[in-house]
Every structure is written in structure tokens, then in C-alpha cells.
Amino acid sequence: MGGTPRNSIGHILPGAGFLAVGLWHLFNHIRLFSLRPDAYVAPVWFPAPGVRHLELILVIVGSAVEFAMEMFVDHSTFLPFDADGSIPSDRLHNHEHAIICLALLVYAGSALHLDRVRARCRDAISLLLVAVVFAQELLVFHFHSTDHAGFEGQFHWLLQLVVAACLATALLGIGFPRSFAVSLVRSACITFHGVWLMVIGAMVWVPSRVPKGCSLVEEDGRDTVRCHSKASLHRAKALANLQFGWYLSFMTVFVVALYLYVCKRYPEEAAYVRVPEASEQEEQLQERKCGGGEDVHGFTPLEIEV
Template sequence: MGSFSGHVIPGSLILFLGLWNLRCSVISFLTSPRAFVARVWHPVPLPGHWARLQLYAVVGGGFAYMVSEFVHLFMLSRVQLNSYEHLSTNVAFVVAYSVLLVHASTKLLPFPRGTPQVIVAFPFTCAAVMFLFHSTAHHGPIEARYHLFIVPIAAATVLSLLLSAAFPTSFLLDILANVGVFLQGAWYWVTAAALYGYMQPPHCRTSPTEPDYKLVCEGDKWDHLGISLVYVHFAFLFSATVVALVGCYALAAQSAPSSSIDFILDSDAVPDGSSPCGLFAGAAAAASAVVHPWTSKGFAAEGAEVDKSGGEAIAMAAAILDVEGEEEASLLGGKDHQVKASV
């Protein structure tokens, strides 16, 4: 995998996997929010077995890449076992999605809800562990950071998948898992361009004499520059992913029928015609009126001028206090009458 194509080919497969799942999840949620259920794969609108094209693509693409790497290693480089570490991750993907393919095609594996998410979490766990302890990740400060940035992304993906298995109707957990998959594929592309392509740091080149074509810089100054670029690349990719996701969701929401959006919007948390400041002012004035009954009418008059909702709350508190005052006065009057009669 220590080449441009070795990062781009698996990265493209993971990238399109995340994109397809993101698209289908957003459309499924906006079409019927209350019936939404998280899925790790989505049928393609094609007849027959072609509806499972996503599973065929992952299994076939992963197996083809695994075979090509094995033949390359068998013919040219038997002793560099570090490349077999990448093959182990491909094997995990092929095995996991092959199980899903058997589950979707036959009745041999009747899984309960949430099991596919746990199965897909398996290869991403392998990827996180492999990149954390990758033998090639410590051959240079720049390569080490490009490899280690995969670890938190894969770990977040695994956590989102496991939580999605426990809460399959959560749209946000499904989106987080798919964003993690997309980020991993995109980061493969960034790593390929930065280590072997046109995005190499200034005064840094891959050396064919170094193990696994280590990226060598001309001095410590350029090493520090390359390390800084790693963080810049990740921050830019993360921000661009969030902006693109929000934009795509907005476009999908505009094209979705308004009748299907039956979930509670965030803007509907505060009722129309009342502001949070007004509600707070009304509640505070009502509390003050309860503590100091002699100021209730003054607060009611002032609150009505400030805010309608606050005025209503104050007026209600004042009315309650007036009623209580009248009842208390009538009771006291009755007691005085009884005392005079007894005298």
C-alpha cells in the first residue's frame, strides 16, 4: 500500500461507500422520519439481484485489490510483511460484507435488528488497531501523523455504529457513522497526495532507498512544516465535510415534500408570538409578585407593556392574589362579626 494507487484505490472504495450511505440515509429520513431505521447498506434502484450492487461492489472491489496486492508481494517483495497489515484490513472488509451479502441474499443468517451495524464495526476496528500499531507509521514524523489520524476517525465510526445498533431509529447516529466512513476514504486520498503526489511538503521527497519509500525532508525546519500541514489538511477536510453535509441536507430538504417533514423542528421549540426574553421576564415578575404581594399590580402593569406573554403571566398571578385577598378579607370580616355577636 506504500504508493499513490495503494492509498487511492481502497480510499475510493470507502469514500463512495460513505457517500452512498449518506445520500440514502438523508433521503430515507426526509421521506418518512417516523419510519426511519438505520442501515449499513442501501438497495440500488435496479431489478433483481442488482439491487444489492453496493454489497457486490465492496466485496468484489476489496477482493480484487487484495489479490492484486498479494500477487505484487508474491512476485516482487516477499520480505516486506508490513504490506500484509493492509491486506488484513481488506480481508476484514471482504469477510464482513460477504456475511451481509449472504444475509441479504438467503435465509441462512436471520439476524436481529442491529446485528449488521456490529458486523460492519468489525473491519473498522481492525483498521483502527492496524493504523495505531502499524509498523510503517514510525518511519518518519510526517507519515506517522498521517497514519495516526485514521485512528480517531475509525474509533468514532465504530462507536457510532455500536450506538446505532442499540438505537436503530436514531438518524443522527447513522449520519455520524456514515460521516466517519466518508472521512476515512477522503483521508486516504489526502495521505496519497501528501506522501506520494502533488501535495508533498516543500523540500520533502519520497526516497526509494528508504524502507517503504519514506518521506525525507532536507532539514528539521521542513519536517516541522510538513507536520503543520498534516493538521491543516485534517482541519480543512473536516470543515469541508461538515459544510458539504449541511448543504446537501438543505438541498434534500427543499426537494422533499413538506407533508413528510412531521418531526419537531428546532425552530418550533419556542411558540410563535413569544420570545424567550419575554417568557423569562414574565416568570421573574410573577415570582416577585408571589413573594411581595403588595407589588403585584405594579408588576402586572409594567409587564403588560414589556411583553404580551410576560403580561399574561403577571396578570394571572395578580388575579390569583386578588382573589386570595378577597377571601381572606371575607374570612376576617366574618370572624369580627362573630366576636361582636358574642360580646
């Protein structure tokens, strides 16, 4: 076998996207909390210098490109359907991956529009859309049409644990918008989600990294790893579990180190209150009603500076 670059890249590139967003959120949540712990309210996304909606624009572009790749590119025909309008059996997994991209497009596009029109409860609604993305992903990977069995299946089962953690923290963030712990864990889970997707792409479909006693074979028009005995399968699954544990430990140490560095780099600012205008007061009241948060120590949420 010469390797399966499409399968490998198809996991590594989306993984890099989740990793970038997760790191961006990790840094900014810690920075925002370190500067103003009493006024901390968790944003769903962070504006970038010069281009406010850059994060959302990049999510839209990346999701659209991946959607097009899954539906139209790298197949014998560019049409995702048969002549009678049905979905070919060998394209089911592409359609399943594409609906995850579609959920990301809906989230990013809606969040951008909600911010531009300054809709009430926009943070709570945007975070609910984030939860929909992870719920869609969890549904797809749990009931995948592809037989993720054996070594490959173990990696995808562990991926479901990460996605479930992302979903849980997204839902918790709606009810607890002032909880730094929830935001920190959610950002760390999104970062680890990206790391693990990249690990799957590198370890499952690169022949040189296939565990001893297993090999990369073609079945039903796709490449997968099959082990030659029960002992080799058991060893391969154990190696996947060990990798998950090692990466999780490294991720934990990284988050703690980043937290200490950012808090040292951005010490707490002197407490002050900017008296909001009447329209801002009403908007802040509505946001607190939507998120379930309450003002603490008389501070009002402050504008994020990046």
C-alpha cells in the same frame, strides 16, 4: 525520485471506494429520514435499483481485487511467503493491509447472505461486522510494522482519529437503530475516511507535493518522506494538521448543504401504516429486540425505496 505510483494509487483507490459508499449512505439516510421521520430505522446498507445487493457486491469485488494486489501483485515474486513459509520483512505491511480487505470481505459476504436468508437480527449483526472492519483497521494502523514517522506518520495518526470515529458510530448504531444523528455522523465519517485516504495518496507519495524542506527518499525498500531539519519537520506536520482541519470544515459544510437539499427535494410523505402480515410482525419484533429500538407513534418500519 520519479514518484511511487503503487503507494499513491494504493491509497487513492480504496479512498475512492470509501468515499462512494459514504456518499451513497449519506444521501439515502437523509432521504429516508426526510420522507418518513417517524418511521425511520437506519439500514446498514442500501439496496440499489435493479440489483438489490449491488453495494455489497461492489464491496466484495473491490476488497478482493485489493487483497490480490497486496498479496500477489507488484512484487519481485508473486508468492506472499518465503520458501520456509515465513512472511518476508518487506511484505509485512502488505499482509497487514490485506487483513483489512479480508475483514471487508467477511462483512459484505455475511451481510449479503444474512439478507438472502432473512436471518433474525441481521441488521445488528451486519453493523457489528462493520465495527469489526474499523476495529481491524484501527489495530493495523496503530501497530503498523511500517515506521510511519514524521510527515507520513502525522497523516496516518490523523487517519486513526477518523477510523476511531467510524468504529464508535458503528457500535452506537447497534444500540440506537432509530437515531438519525448516529447514522448521519457514521456516513459522514465514512465519506471523510475516503477523502483523507485520497489526500494521503496525493500528498505523501507525489514528489511535487512534498513540503518545502523535505524530500521523498527510499528506505528499507520503500519510499517515504524525510525532512532535512527539525524546523522543516515541524512545518510539515503543521501543514498536515491544517489540511485535516480544512477538509473537515469543507466536509461539515457539505453535509449540511446536502441535508438541506435532500430535505427540500424529498419532503415528508403523508403518514400511513401498512398492516404487516403475521410473519412480518414477528420479524419486526425480533429486529427491534436486537437493535434496542421501540416503535414510535404506532408506525412500523417501512420498506426502503431507492
